[in-house]
Amino acid sequence: MIDCNVFLGAWPFRPLPATTASGLVRLLRREGVERALVSPVEGVFYTDPQPANEALCAALRRQPSLLPVAVINPTLPNWREGLRRCREMGAVGIKLHPNYHGYDLKGEAARQALDAVAEAGLPVILQMRVQDTRAQHPLMQAPDAPVGDVLAAAQQSPRARLVAGGIKWGEVTGRAGDILACPNLSVEVSQVEHWEGLRGLIRRGLTERLLFGSFAPFFYVRSAILKLEEAGLTPEERGAITRGNAERVFGIA
């Protein structure tokens, strides 16, 4: 299994069960996750996420099952240099946090960044949220990135390989047709939660777009595993969602 949305670092608002690379490997392996795409928690908060990216890549050097995903902030004048260095350091993808870095995904800064990342041959996770707005610290409230902005970004940058990270059930089902109309957009399912579950998304024709994600260590990995079990997946569906689609989108076969 490949987990497409994992974080490494300390979260300021509560303890996490793993804050080191080796701890993260143990946490994931216990649940059967063999490889994971990992981005830095500090990348959410640093104005310039580059130091967080460098620390991440250094921490993952001795953990080949953890693949680095670097954060860039396209509102900075030096983001292109950050992108170049992240690529050199072996990042397999880029993550954007528009709500924490204060821009919208359909704006010019994001468009330029997405086009440049596409040119560099890397996929981009558009992280729509990290924490439920109802549970955020009162002095640290970050509104969700709207699903409409994600779709607009996919349309504006058709060459970019995009992943909607942290998208919710209603956002996927409410815009399933629009998502299917964007061949460059995939859906990471760590925050998709509904009693119909993944079966409901498969019924809407999204099988080839779904990427397994646990959101560890923020969320229990077991919750993501049970989401798979609850859906009663065929071997083909399970293979696509937990491995094949990720290998294709991230080019990590």
Place this chain on the structure above:
Amino acid sequence: MIIDAHVHIGRFIRRFDGGEGDATGDLLRIAERTGITRICAISLGDRGYIQYPTPEEFRSANSHVLEAMRVFPGRALGYCYVNPQHREESLEEIERCVVDGGMVAVKFWVAVKASDRRVDPIMERAADLGVPVLQHAWYKTTGNLPDESSPADVADMARRFPTVTIQMAHLHGGGPRGVADIASCPNVVVDTSGGDPETWLVEFAVRELGPERVVFGSDAPGRAFGVQLGKVTGAALTKREREMILYKNMERILKIK
């Protein structure tokens, strides 16, 4: 065996295949895929979750629960939804559904805060009958509803009625502040429903309250059985603690086997 202490049914919930009819059977079937064999079933209304139900609305919702109990005996354990704004009708409904109908608990949602004295006559009847009360509670950074209880309101209720077992809903809605609020109230247990399957909080609640005061609840179908179950089965707990949370505590509270 797993008992899910917090599940919503409702006539408005569509069947899994989109067809007509009651979706309770579909809910039970999906619950069983992750080992959940019994659900505590609540209806908050026939046309959706109704914040301030009229007596007619809570009677009709509870009638649906009674139907589900008849169709799925032993698997659907009914909770009686009442609105303390309607004292006499709520008390009559408890007679109809709990005393005569076999429901096992009373449910308060967001019509009146738990600290509001209008709940007292109903709490007194729950005390007489020896049945627990499920009370919704949350701390929302974005702001609670006007009459939505916080865990502090629940603690106030618990101190007024120390002989009534109160199942405070939504561990992940109240967070660590909510756990702290009820820590000194031994008659309050917290269910694990509410919000995303965030790590740490279940272990924290077990440490602060003891495993006998934490019960598994999913809040399905708004949430998913498996995702919410992962909060307990994925947490760093002993086998004994996990068994208590997954079914033994509810067997004790509801006096069932």
